[in-house]
Amino acid sequence: MKSKKLSRSGLLLTITVGLFLLMYISGMLIFSDKGFAKPQMFLNLFISNAGLIVISCGLTLVMITGGIDISVGSVTALVCTVSAFMMENMGLSAVTALIASLIIGLLFGLVQGYLVSYLEIQPFIITLAGMFFARGMTAVVSTEMISIKNELFLKWAKAKIVLPFGYTNNKGVYIESYIYPTVIVALLTVVLVALMLKYTRFGRSLYAIGGNAQSAVMMGLNVRRDKFRAYVLDGFLTGLGGFLFCLNSCAGFVEQAKGLEMDAISAAVIGGTLLTGGVGGVVGTLFGVLIKGTIASLITTQGTLSSWWVRIALSALLCFFIVLQAVIGSVSAKKHGARLA
């Protein structure tokens, strides 16, 4: 029984972690001369993707219930631009900008969640509208790119946290490894969300809803309420992730974070979250993000390939995992079907 238990979620997670290791190690071997093997290279994966990690965690929650949110990229752009606008053009503090970011995220979560859960409208069409709305609102706030020069903000963004390991380069100089605070926030989010999914009734309810919403109703769960809460939490995390994204880019503009929704969905799916819901988790999603980051690093390190390859490779990978899920799904359905028929 134990080994079988690995079946769906375990199998997908193993594939993901294996794939990540395979990609990273082959990257280390192929580009060892270009610094791929340095520890900082690995840490940079977290630094440049801190925002995406948080956003993907939120999206994972929604996807576990069998829903989806494709507005996250645009909401990120909105959060960044509003933050930048507040700090640079209105002279407000970084704290105010952070609070505003969280509120924007929450508002999107509330509205989209209400429409999806209580009015039972397809999440895709609602969040598609949300995606266009947020992108448009970004342009309403500012059509120009705003660079952030707020002192406190930059202090947050650039506060190096030195880690107790590093490496010595060929000139014999010791170079220390570091991360930014954003990484800690991101990892903390992963841990908290993972604990919530595992140890709260709400978290388990999300899995039940994704597994079989009808059953969940019959078992006395408040499906609408919990689904709504998932979207609200997703919105909140998008707001937070958007702010982390902003700390990394230190700017806000209309075209920002284009296609981020795709990155987040890919990360979740590659990390073993089923598009149909019920199976998945944020640890897998974290690895999904790392895989996306590794692809990006590999392509940048390689140097001659266009950056568009990142998105194409990621899409291809997503496509592969979707087909994989469909195959695993149909196999287990067949196993079942024989009995049910």
Add this chain to the structure above:
Amino acid sequence: MKQKSFSWQRLVHARLFMPLVCLAVVLLANVIRTPDFFKISINNGVLYGYLIDIINRSSELVILAVGMTLATAASGGQDISVGAVMAVSAAICCQLLSGGEVSVTSLAAPIVLAALAGVLAAGLCGAFNGFLVAKLHIQPMVATLILYTAGRGIAQLVTRGQITYVRVDAYKVLGGYIGSCPIPTPVFVALIVVIIMAVILKKTALGLYLESVGNNGKASRLVGLNSALICFMAYVICSILAGIAGLVASSRIYSADANNIGLNLEMDAILAVALGGNNLGGGSFNLTGSIIGAYTIQALTTTLYAMKVSADQLPVYKAIVIVIIVILQSPVFRSLIAGMKRKRAVTVDEK
């Protein structure tokens, strides 16, 4: 029993009533703002005026709306990759025409051939979408999300990240004017697409099949329809039409701008379908409604431009419109309203 008296009830419930009212409202708003809105004059031998501009600019959208209507009917979901597919088609066509150069003044390949290659590439995109939706039963929007993101990347790769210019008069015809004809060519393209589709729907059973499959796939199979194939076909057609729209858009600017061709048009196309009175959940469809919807959206776009709303801000308004439409279409919302009405009726009775 002679002649049925004019009935408001019936008029309001006619399928094209809402789309036409929306169009009328937008046009009326324009007339109030700009009294010479309907004025059409001839400048430099071509027709000129707000109305002509709207009809011309909506050509691509009309073509997309036709395809989107079919995909929606068959699958109950939308194809959000159409904008990206437009870019792919344009990129391939221009790249063939320029022979790989960034900017050319003479053609490296016959236009017809290049155009066909572009449309074929679009068709392949459609086959990919169709396979995921019809065979693997992946939600249409997730399936098409892949090309929505990757499509522009592919287009960038084809044009090597540059904007390929084809500065040849012959290539400008599709998005410009044929000889001394005063009417812009895109209008004809849209018209031809609509006519061809109308003929196909009139002469073949495609329309009936699509509606049947979208409405009840299981029952359709039992009466001998190949539900998966029909759904697949709808996606292929949708993408081929997107490819044609891409060529028109590319010809207008005689270049392949992978980043901007067809940008945000997927939203407009979905909106056109919804405005046209079609249920986004699939089943029965109404092509005329979608076409009117497309013109309405373009009129709205033009109006908003005239009101100094920037192109980037437009989606805000459209998103609001689409949310309102889907809320109105939502069965839960309808039953809520019905419940309220009933309650009100009861309280009135009690009084």
Add this chain to the structure above:
Amino acid sequence: MSQPVILTMKQISKAFPGVQALNQVDFSLRQGEIHALMGENGAGKSTLIKVLTGVYGLDQGQVWLDGKLVQIRSPKDAQAQGISTVYQEVNLCPNLTVAENLFLGRQPMKHGRIDWQETARQAGVLLQKLNIEVSPSAMLDECSLALQQMIAIARAVDMNCKILILDEPTSSLDDEEVARLFTLMRQLRQAGVGMIFVTHFLEQVYEISDRITVLRNGERVGEYETAALPRLQLVAKMMGKDFNDLAVIQAAPKGQVDPGSVPVIEAKGIAHSGTIKPFDLTIHKGEVVGLSGLLGSGRSETVRAIYGADRADQGSLKVNGRPARITQPLDAMKLGMAYLPEDRKKEGIIPELSVRENIILALQAKRGLFHLMSRKEMAEAADRYIDLLQIKTPSRETPVRSLSGGNQQKVIIGRWLLTNPDYLILDEPTRGIDIGTKTEIQKLVLELAGQGKAITFISSEIEEMLRTCSRIAVLIDGAMVGELTGAQLTQAQVMQTIAGGKTVQEDK
């Protein structure tokens, strides 16, 4: 049987538009008894259960629980009052573990978080108490359906239920699994749980139930001690007689069959693993062959395999003497077959399309994409069948969903007649249809046979079959156990065969 009565339902009535689903039905349940609720489709079993579990409100009547008049507002409310239901499709989450399914929504908590150890421990205790052999950490979708049923029961029992409704729990189980389920049920009976057992398996009813209530056409036929009700009588009570329409067609002439002719359908050894065992079936021109058996006996599956709606695993089929390969319904249609499915709503009508489109759809599909029928042809065809079958519709362009059930069924019949088939499969064509239309359809079947069409007729009503069929094949548990012809075609004989020849002999 001195056990106190825990549930009394008095004079329950419930109507849906066009149908009186329940008409003044009484029902009572004692503590620690297994009470079988019997009846064919449309008898009102599921409506009664849905009223009891708060899914439907009731139009009239009272529900008394433990001597108190109660109102059940929702399934959750029912659960709170101690009424739990276990359905054929298990209402658990396949993606979670057994333990989690048992305690979902009521997990033991410690320090504000779920105590998984305690959950596993309690699950283990519960499973052991009920003798369910499964590891609490197993995933639900790895458990057999029988286990899933038992886990659902365990969850219900643990939630302090006094009344347990088992709605067709054994439909998808094999004999061994049924035996395990019954052991559990007996154990619960000992513990004083009152159980309502809905099933269509006679064997099982006699094996485990204490009392039987039979419903037919929304009315209670009666309540009986199981031991005092012979099997044959039970079948008779379930099937009943429809005296109303008996008067209309009296021994109408049945089609003349030339047994020497090439059979229209000749099936040999067709089977579908898990549902139907290999069977032979031969049908001639002008013959109406009935397929009888209780619900779930495989009668629908048999015709679906012939028609290609579900692909048969083995066996061969000859149509008009020529070997035929059918991989999809269109193949069957091209060979002159037509199939009216059992589930009209899900597999029959295309609800949003008009009456006209629904009628011409099959013919159009047969002709192909590029040979669209002209509007005139469609209109004529539709009008012809609206007229011929007397379909009551405001116009031929009315969406078919707004028609009554009987008229929807006529539309589907019209759809198939339009294709001019040689062989018609009619699966429960008269279910949920008013008496008048029923008689019309029966007459039509005989008429069609008279025109030389081969027909397979499936119905839950024996009377109806006797009136229309020249031969009746009987199925039990997916196997064809007998074919009755000529003088054998009597109600008693058919019922005896359905009730299982073997046990009939034992009864003697």
